[in-house]
Amino acid sequence: MIDNIFSPTFGNRPQQIVGREKEIADYIEGLKANPGHPNRATFFIGQRGMGKTALLLELADRAKEFGFISVRVTASERMLDEIIEGIQLAGLRLREKKGKAVKSVSAGAYGFSFGLTFTDDIQNNYGFRTKLTLLCEALAKRGKGILLLVDEIRTNTPEMRELATTYQHLVGDGTNIAFAMAGLPNAISNVLNDDILTFLNRAQKVRLGALPLNDISVYFMDVFRGIGAAADPKVLDSAVVATKGYPYLLQLIGYNIIKQLGNTDTITSSIAELAVINSKRALEQDIFIPCLRTLSNEDKRFLEAMAKDPVVSRVADLKERLNVTGSHIQTYKERLIEAGVVDSPGRGLLEFSVPYLGAYLRGEV
Numbered sequence: 001m002i003d004n005i006f007s008p009t010f011g012n013r014p015q016q017i018v019g020r021e022k023e024i025a026d027y028i029e030g031l032k033a034n035p036g037h038p039n040r041a042t043f044f045i046g047q048r049g050m051g052k053t054a055l056l057l058e059l060a061d062r063a064k065e066f067g068f069i070s071v072r073v074t075a076s077e078r079m080l081d082e083i084i085e086g087i088q089l090a091g092l093r094l095r096e097k098k099g100k101a102v103k104s105v106s107a108g109a110y111g112f113s114f115g116l117t118f119t120d121d122i123q124n125n126y127g128f129r130t131k132l133t134l135l136c137e138a139l140a141k142r143g144k145g146i147l148l149l150v151d152e153i154r155t156n157t158p159e160m161r162e163l164a165t166t167y168q169h170l171v172g173d174g175t176n177i178a179f180a181m182a183g184l185p186n187a188i189s190n191v192l193n194d195d196i197l198t199f200l201n202r203a204q205k206v207r208l209g210a211l212p213l214n215d216i217s218v219y220f221m222d223v224f225r226g227i228g229a230a231a232d233p234k235v236l237d238s239a240v241v242a243t244k245g246y247p248y249l250l251q252l253i254g255y256n257i258i259k260q261l262g263n264t265d266t267i268t269s270s271i272a273e274l275a276v277i278n279s280k281r282a283l284e285q286d287i288f289i290p291c292l293r294t295l296s297n298e299d300k301r302f303l304e305a306m307a308k309d310p311v312v313s314r315v316a317d318l319k320e321r322l323n324v325t326g327s328h329i330q331t332y333k334e335r336l337i338e339a340g341v342v343d344s345p346g347r348g349l350l351e352f353s354v355p356y357l358g359a360y361l362r363g364e365v
Ligand SMILES: Nc1ncnc2c1ncn2[C@@H]1O[C@H](COP(=O)(O)OP(=O)(O)OP(=O)(O)O)[C@@H](O)[C@H]1O
Pocket: 007, 008, 009, 010, 011, 012, 013, 014, 016, 017, 018, 019, 020, 046, 047, 048, 049, 050, 051, 052, 053, 054, 055, 211, 247, 248, 249, 250, 251
């Protein structure tokens, strides 16, 4: 039980979503409103480990309450088929839960042989748009809407184009459908196709940044109180601050505190400190090393020059420090932003997008 409270792995649903109330409430506002509400097409943008997948999982679950069945896929060549199959499966589960006969969904409805299974004609001769339209109609008869969730979105693929145009078409027809996407910041750069571009321009863009430290503090206090572990507020605060609001670190540090705690019931400062050290070590293994391995020597030289600044680097300083031309800087800056290692918090400024990477390169982690 206690072992499951924190789970420092990627792509799972945390035991509790910390923070993100506003993001969730805004999305739900769209689901409660009429089809076509702008929040119904939202693109959640965040760096690795910022909680994109966790948020999509949470939305899928919450959406049930508002009469939606959800289908979540990871962007791939097969994603359109997976969406159709996912809706059919969710529809099947819906019937099982209600204990109704298979017939009740849409027997006799045009295009279906039974339940949400297409007739051979539809299955073999029609494409994604027709199939999704038929499924939306069948579920609307049961008072259900459809929420499409696409994770790790790729914006320059034929599948994305088909999905974007189909979604817009269905919205135009007043269909009860909603769409949530998640991806890395670089997913929106260099979109080549006009249809996709129009769709993305119209979608709400929500940046997932660090979680509020206050929310993490309240969560840690609740969890540790719940398992009967006492902690000095200052000790807990140090652990909270060390997360830097990064959801993956929240899970890692929480997990390591419980691990260090063993059979004792007080979180001492040395327990908290050790938990933070071990968590940073895990970051090194899971994130820093794999991430640096994919970069060239010149990329690394650039990052090392950035690491000389405590937090934010000025591009002008880097140019001088590296003794290179402006266009050289520009090339490497773009490469590293594209790789998701660096962000630009303002004009002419750069910072590491992964917490502690600068400190790691300075040899401090
Ligand atoms: N709001 C949150 N509250 C608590 N834990 C969270 C929250 N968001 C994410 N987490 C946890 O943080 C870790 C990373 O989250 P997640 O896998 O969703 O990140 P991601 O943005 O999808 O990363 P990637 O880009 O690698 O797919 C997971 O262990 C997840 O459970």
